[in-house]
Amino acid sequence: MGSQKVQSTLVGRLLELDRLVAVLDSAAGGTAGVALVGGDAGIGKTRLVTELAERAREAGFAVLTGQCAELGDALPYLPLADALRGAEGELRAALDARPVLGRLLPGSADGGPESASGLTQQQLFGSMLGFLAVRPVLLILEDLHWADQSTRDLVVFLSRMLQGEHVCVVGTYRTDDLHRRHPLRRVLAELKRLPSVTSVELGPLDRGEMTDYVAVLGGTDARVIDQVVGRAEGNPFYAEELLEAALGGCSMPDGLADLLLSRAELLSDSAQRVLRGAAVAGRKVAHDLLQEASGLDDLDFEESMREIVSRGLLRPSGDGYTFRHALLQEAVYTDLLPGERTRLHAEFARLLTAREGAAAELAHHYLAGHDLAGALAASVEAGRRAERLGAPAEAHRHFEQALGLWDRVADAERLAGSDHGRLAMRSAAAAADSGDNHRAVAQLRRLPASAEVNERLAYCLIDADDEEGAIAAAQAAVEAADEPPVLARALATYARALYWTERHDEVEALAVRALETARASGATDAETSALITLGSLAALAADIPRAKELLGCAAAERSGDLAIDLRAIFQYARVQYESGDLAEASVTVDRGLRLAHETGLDWSTFGTDLRFLRLLIHYVAGEWDAAEKVAAGFGIRAGTSAEATLSSFALFVEVARGLPAVEERLSWMEPFWSDDVLVSYMGHGLAAEHALWHGDPEGALGHVHAALDALYPHDPGVVRLGATGLWALADLGRAAEADAMLERARVPTVVGPGSGIRGPMGPEGMAWLARAEAEWHRAHGRSGTDAWRAVVEAFDFGFVYEVARSRWRLAEALLADGDREGARREWERAVETAGSLGARPLGEALAELGRRARFTAAQPGLLTGREQEVLALVAEGLPNREIGERLFIAQKTVSVHVSNILGKLGVSSRTQAAAVARREGLL
Missing domain, CATH: 1.25.40 (Serine Threonine Protein Phosphatase 5, Tetratricopeptide repeat)
Structure with missing residues (x-):
């Protein structure tokens, strides 16, 4: 009675609800978010997220809800499978298009390879990310304190990788269940550091809220309400049970477990028998299975169920029943006598075996029922199924359980369908696939030595x-x-x-x-x-x-083997790229990206490596809009070295375009500079370029030295860092230090093949060495015209931006040599490229050079027809928005044209551009 009223009325929790709604609103606006709702058992977590779900449906979100169970740590992706069952419409079609997710649903074919694959989990994670992007979704995963490791890993993955999707993920967990070594503790600590994650802790309701709550439940007697409020200590579920006992004429026991059991003891003997069976089955149980386990005929079972349901102990759910609250199931289960518990587990094992039930659930019941042979066979099968589902941690757990039973079971090899050694190797492979390489190595070293081991x-x-x-x-x-x-x-x-x-x-x-x-x-x-x-x-x-x-x-x-196939494609594309064959590399990379996407491996190691290579090819070829689009998928927030590496890839375009995201991205990467060599090289190297564009050569030099200290002397990255360091030293006029920096930059190019370190440099590496030598001339106060001309030629294998950047320095050198016309030609070509790329820092440097050299754009043909149209409207004083409306082009396109015009005219403002245009007759 009262519980129905509670379902329609939320008492208290308005501040907590507002915080959750804010995450939902952000998701509606295209900024995905995660909320973690913690609190003691019975404190109202489910009621709060139920209210959020109603708000989400009203806002047009699809709501998917999944629940962990107490034996869920043995059942891979149990809450995800539970949630996916609710997929309808577009989401159902998206689910059907992703077989790796479909395998989680009841009744689906196992599918997948028989042997373990480290990529299966990555396929599932990538598929889930794509599935959630189909439409606005609220995904609720309840009772994460019972989640399996693979589910915990999925929550971490989604929390980090969801960026611009219309997705809100909410997880609930019991704080009173999180003992010091609970595996969820580390996950929560990791997630709560992310800005995309909102943590909501539910404390006890205050006395006024509790009084209102008990009144909503149906309490009318002031004395009873006062007793309930005093005893419940701010816990809504406890208050509900206390009031139910009081209204039913029962005394109110001191403990919650005694209180819950006091309600169960009011049932008839047959109903109590059914309830005890349901407690052994778990939080949810199918109607037919529960009836068979009870041993009652149809009429007696229906009467017992009616009695149980009417007292609010179990609720109908689909084709079965669920306990109204996990605490009730725990109380009934704990109260069972040892022999009674063993007998019921054995009965459920027998029934589930006949029904070909979930192997993990079978293993749980067999073990609890002391049937070790059945437990071994079921554990091995559960491990195999976990492999196929992409849950290596659970596969390892099940295989380890079987190995632990091996010597206690007769004919273990026949039951397992494998000898001990092969099963142990399979267990080690699963451990390695789950990221526990230390455990895998330890397990393999314990096995008898063989070629395979x-x-x-x-x-x-x-x-x-x-x-x-x-x-x-x-x-x-x-x-x-x-x-x-x-x-x-x-x-x-x-x-x-x-x-x-x-x-x-x-x-x-x-x-x-x-x-x-x-x-x-x-x-x-x-x-x-x-x-x-x-x-x-x-x-x-x-x-x-x-x-x-x-x-x-x-x-x-x-x-x-997909891992080997993707590795082969990546290495082929890498060699094509490094040898300067950009067109060939593009074709190969795109083929690899298609394979990764078709197999759900966009976020696998080689999937991300291929995307990075795709970004580099776009960047080098001057296709910067495409490069920026690829970079946008990497996100800015970094919580691990792998994510910092991904994030660093985006810096190439962002630094070169002078985008505001650079500072934020660098701040997220900085904590990982000392832990990861690649992150240090990328982060420090591009931070140095960013500092140089902003007139801070001293700061740039600090970044260069920090990155060089992290690299081996023969690492090819030393060449580019050396060239950047020499740029800074030239700006500072420190010739003596430039000599040492050049020598350091030359080291990787003198190491020949067969050394085990690296082979000869490719065209890009040699171009960076040429840049280093040209900057060395500048540091010594020389024009270095021939050196800079060599740099332009070296980068002319297709590196559009670096050719333009080198022309900038060549123009300066030619000016110093007195070749004004030659300098102007190089300057104009660099200005044209910088404008087309949107390379704002380079464009500003060229504009400054144009002002110093008194270059103008008066010569015919320097401005395109569209640029002349835009310039005329700029001279009228129109902002970009109005110019776009006049010319029927996007505001962003206008901005690009204006940047091009400023660079070509050698000016830094719109006012100066208008003045030059009038003076030179360009209007």
């Missing part, structure tokens, strides 16, 4: 940067291999382990042997891996035609 151990140790251990394990794998496919994989892994070591010269022979063995035995994954290694070796040796041939072969066919 050592090959997998070497693979894990390569990822763990244990060079010595990886080499030893790979060598042992090669020596022990007695089957050609195993030998091929061992040889390919051995070659990878040696690639960056002092034994680099041994790699080619091993890779050739791996390739021959793989082709003879049909081990396509090992064949592709060997081709990638050989192609990379050829690139290091500057044999670009051979490198392209080998990597082209690797990228042309599917090996059966």
